[in-house]
Amino acid sequence: MDISSKYEPQKVENRWYDYWMTHNYFHSTPDGREPYTIVIPPPNVTGVLHMGHMLNNTIQDVLTRRARLQGKNACWVPGMDHASIATEAKVVAKLKSEGIEKSDLSREEFLKHAWDWTNEYGGVILEQLKKLGCSCDWDRTVFTMDDTMSASVIKVFVDLFNKGLIYRGYRMVNWDPEAQTTLSDEEVIYEEKQGLLYYINYKVVEEDGKTSPLGVEGLTIATTRPETILGDTAICINPNDERFKHLKGKKAIVPICNRAIPIIEDDYVDIEFGTGCLKVTPAHDMNDKALGEKHGLETIDIFNADASLNSFGMHYEGKDRFEVRKEISKELEEKGFLVKTEQYINKVGISERTKAVIEPRLSDQWFLKMEDLVKPAIKAVLEDEEIRFFPKKFKNTYRHWLENIRDWNISRQLWWGQQIPAYYFSDGQDDFVVAESKEEALILANEKVKSRRRTLSGSEESTVDKLTLEDLEQDEDALDTWFSSWLWPMSVFNGILEPDNKEINYYYPTNDLVTGPDIIFFWVARMIISGYEYRQEHPFENVYFTGLVRDKQRRKMSKSLGNSPDALKLIEEYGADGVRVGLLLSSAAGNDLMFDEDLCKQGKNFANKIWNGFRLVKGWQVVDLPQPEASKLGLAWYTAKFNQTLAEVEDHFGKYRISDALMALYKLVWDDYSSSLLEIIKPAYQQPIDKTSFDAVIHIFEQNLKLLHPFMPFLTEEVWQHIADRSPKEALVIAEWPKEEAVDADLIGGFDFATEVISGIRTIRKEKNIPQKEVLELSLINEEKVSTTWDPVISKLTNLASISYIDTALDGTLSFRVKSNEYFIPVGGAIDVAAEIKKIQEELTYTKGFLQSVQKKLSNERFVNNAPGQVIAIERKKQADAEAKIETLEKSLGSLGG
RNA sequence: GGAGUGUUAGCUCAGUUGGUUUAGAGCAUCGCCUUGACAGGGCGGGGGUCGUUGGUUCGAAUCCAAUACACUUCACCA
Structure with a gap:
């Protein structure tokens, strides 16, 4: 036979993936077996495979494949989320390049474009996961905008509303002027930016009604945002600030727009900071809004949705906020209001998706009350440990967020997503109803109207016309994408619409969740919350948090930095198995992974090592011969070693130490199997091997392949199928995981001692430059009374002619010692x-x-x-x-x- | 500013209730080997007073305290 001396992944990977797909090994349906369920963290529909995905999905695949080999009914559900903001941004950009503005389209027209985009460009990542070897049940692929998924989301919204947990509120929210939508607190990243602190003088209106001259009796404020002065509705001083006693009860004049505004007192103002005078702009700052409400101030919104100034911006109307900042500071300077500027570093909120600077903005939004929902989620993770985190340290982060939970803003001013099922029948604050369909909404709306009339008039009968469908207008906004994905472990099994269906009852709760710690709030916590709310049960048992993949300089790998290697190119170069091993070898749970391509090289080399271990055995001629003693011993020892390692591997898996499990196997296969066992049983050059040993080593090799399969699925299947002709039922992907057996510790201990003797002999060969071919004689004083059992193995591995047991030291020899045993080897030439x-x-x-x-x-x-x-x-x-x-x-x- | 995590060999990390031959692994490095499965290999070697300082203990990389540095995360004042 002719087998390449190098393992060539490119030639085999696609073939085996197709084979697995053809025979439907990854598909799961409920049956009598124990289920093993894992739902994928749905990647964005806009996403492409990056290092983080590769790490995360490799781990999921290892867990899934192992469960499958263990005879469990393994079900790994793949899918994607619709990524409201990101997708809408892409679609808007694409339309723009075609000369179409979103504002020119109806909602329906726009959604059609979005679906077209999704169908054409979306889901690339799922195809890429196949290249990595992921054994997902592709028949189950789910998208968060699928009909049942959307229906689940709407049903949950209505249910939570009816429970009084969802409410509509006029609040200060994080506004992304680029995407023109609201973001939740979690979607805002704060970055330190070098900016300026502007010191600006305001005139003060004296008791006589006259205006004080600037800078003398006036006041000075400090601000980083001079453009917002046009929205000022008060100046605030600390009541205890002696410096500003004379300002109490007076009014100040806003420069440029010359509006008179009250000077109020509140101990919120830090006397030490800036000038001690604070300008209050309730429409554009969270804290100012609080002050405004407390002191009954007017609210003046000076911005349009795109953060250009509106008519309150006067001659700056239509200009962008940053443009205005420059221009207004110039105008203030020219008119003598600007005292000075200072360099100042402040933290600026940035949109996670669009990188636009967040603008605090007042608007109507939908919120989910979290206070009570959070309680079972706290209990499950922190008290009962119904859900376990790996590593545990993330429990702290989780606790902190849940214990300081704020209501979740779930509305987004976007079209791509589930439209909020609220229907307005008139302009009043409470003139709306929430229902799963417009028809139901109509019934509810009419009831609402009717009951109001009843209270007003006291009369049962109404002569006024009833509302019709045309009178109802659905809320324009869509729901946050996370409001879909928080139902994921339930909705993928249709557990919301049909809570008692066979699948949800079988697969839920799922077993493991593998994800990054960066979405512990976005996703993990919220899934736990919804799981308890809708199934009174945890959504998964274990959460394994992977580390972030960083480059050698410890920078997070990201598209914008361009420091992330092309995932598919890596697979091409090192093979999917090589990349998987490379990623896993250095990814202790929860620790960041310093990615280095050399790790993939190590993985590739390991694949080649296994391949050649196979080639050697495959090349032997098998004959009925008596089994050499050394082979018999070697095989017995390896069996013990294998069982010992298997126990270790099981222990590592139990603790989600995937990296350690792999390393244990790496050493087993490289050191014990290849370097020791194969050398022990290897027949002399061009000599045949005895059948007993051959059969045994094949069995052992197959056991190795089973353990390696979750980590290196392609290579192991390839070798497995080379060993023998196998029917589809005998494929490695569905083979039986080895059972743990008792470990014969004596064999291992005896071999370890023999290894030290072997090592001593090899060292002497080394020192004296004696080639392996040259036969040596060994004598020893056996102080330790070591059994002679291992002598054949020692002889075989070091090419000895004889081993003699003696009582006194031999002259003219080189010696070494193991414990108190002393060994002598006569060598040619002077000592x-x-x-x-x-x-x-x-x-x-x-x-x-x-x-x-x-x-x-x-x-x-x-x-x-x-x-x-x-x-x-x-x-x-x-x-x-x-x-x-x-x-x-x-x-x-x-x-x-x- | 609050909280958390970490600091062990050149690098990445183990070290599980304090005691298992005066600290381990993988990679890298350094020698030697053109061996007949594999040079993507073999064999052998070198390399760390466990961040620092105290304390507890018969005994500390491991527990406690302080301190330095790094990272993560939350909240933020113009």
Whole structure:
């Protein structure tokens, strides 16, 4: 047979993915088996695969594939979210490039464009996940704008409204002037920006009605936003501020627009900061709004939706806020109002999506009351541990957010998304109803109107016409995308519309959630909240938080920085398995991952190592021969080692230490299987192997492949199918995960000792440049009374002619020691006695030092009296071993005349 | 400003209730090896007073306190 000496992932990956798809291995339907469910964190419909996705989805695939091998009914539900803001922005931009303005289109027309865009460009990422090997149940692919998903969202909105948890409020919100929509607090990022602090003089109206001259009896405020002075409706001073006693009860004149505004007092004002005088602009600042309400101030909104100035901006009307800032500061300077400017660093809110500077704005919005909803979510994670976080440290973050929860603004001034099911029948603040359809809304609206008349007139009968469908107008706004995704673990199984259907009952609660800590509030917490509200149960048992993928300079990988490697190119270069291994090897749970392409190279090399381990075995000619003793021992030892590693791997998985699980397997396959076992059983050049050993090693190799499959699905399936002709039912992807068996510790201990002997012999070969081909003779003084069991293995791996047991040291040989055993190898040529003596003396110095540290402990009365017996026994053993070793070393020195 | 997490080998990290041969792994590095599965390999070596300072203890990388630095996160005053 002819097998390439290098594993070539490009040639096999697509083939196996197609094979898996053809045979429907990833598809799940409810049955009698234990379910293993995992829902994907839905990527944006606009998204393309980046490093974070690769890490996250690799972990999910490892968990899913392992569960499948364990015989569970594994179901990994893929999907996407509609990403309101991002998608709408893309569609608007595309239309603009075609000369179409959004404002020229009706809602229906715009949505058609959005769907066209989604169908054409959306979902690229799901195809990319297939390249990575993800074993999602693609038949279940869900999109948050699918009919059932949207219907679920609307149903939940109406339900929460009816429970009194959703309300409409006129509030100060985070306004993104670019997307022209509201953002939730979580979608605003604060960045430090170098700006200016402007000191501006205001004139004061004296009691006689005259205006004071500037700068003398006047007052000075400090602001970072001089353009907002046109919206000022008060000046505020601290009542305890001695400097401004004379201003109390007076009025100030806003420069340029010459409006007279009251000077109010409030201890909110920090005497130390700025000038101690605060301009109050209730329409454009959260704190100012609070002051405005407290003191009954007028509210003047000077901005349009795009943050250009409106008619209150006077001659600046129509100009952008930042343009106006420059121009107005110039005008203020020219007119003598501007005292000075100072460099000032302040934090500016930026839209996460569009990067536009957020403008606080007053508007009608829909809010979800969180105070009570949050309670079961706090209990589940922090008290009952019904939901476990890995790593645990994120519980603190979670706690902090939930305990300081604010109501969730769920409306967005966008079209792409579920339209808010509120219907207005007139202009009054309360002239609306909420219903799942317009028809239901009409009934409710008529009832509402009727009951009002009843209260007003006291009469049952009404002669006034009833409302018709045409009288109802649905709220223009759409719901926050997270208001769809917070239902994800339920809605993907249609658990909202049909809460008792077979699928939701089988798959919910899901098992694991794998996601980034950056969306712990956006998504994780809210899913937990909705899970308890709608199913009185946790949505998942375990949440595994991956770290952020950073580059070598510790910068977060992002599109804007351009420091993220092209995911698909990486797969092309290193193979999907190589990339998966590379990502997993250094991703301890929750720790950020310093991505380095060398890790993928390591993964690729590992794949090649396994491949060649297969090639070697495959190349052997198999004959009925007696099994060599060394092979028999080697196979028995490896079986023990395998079981030991399997136990470790299970333990790591239990703690979501995926990286450690992989490393344990990496060492098992590379060190134990390839470097040790294969060398032990390997027949001499061009000699056949005995059938017993061959069958055993094939079995062992297959067991290895099963453990590796979740991490390296393509390579392992390829090799598996090379080993034998397999029917679709025998594919590795659905093989049976090895069962844990008892570990024979004696075998492992015996081999470890033999390994030290082997290593000693190899070192001597090294030092004396004796090639492996040259046969050596080994003699030993067996002080440790080690069994001769392992001699055949030692002989095989170091090419010995004989092993002799002797009583006294051999002259003219090189020696080494393992514990108190001493080994001698005769070599040709003169022995450098001085070097031998030096070597022994170094060992002696170390051992004596060690003995001393042990004796120090043992001679400490308090140690002997207080330490547990087991610990003392260990120390005594150390002492005895060290003493025996010292005796051996000193004997050797004596015989060398040292 | 509040809270949290971390600091162990050149790099990335383990070190699980304090005690398992006077600290481990992978990678990198340094020697030697043109071996017959694999140079994407083999064999062998070097490398850390566990951020700093105190304390508790028979015993501290591990527990406590202080301190320095780094990161995360929340809230923010013109």
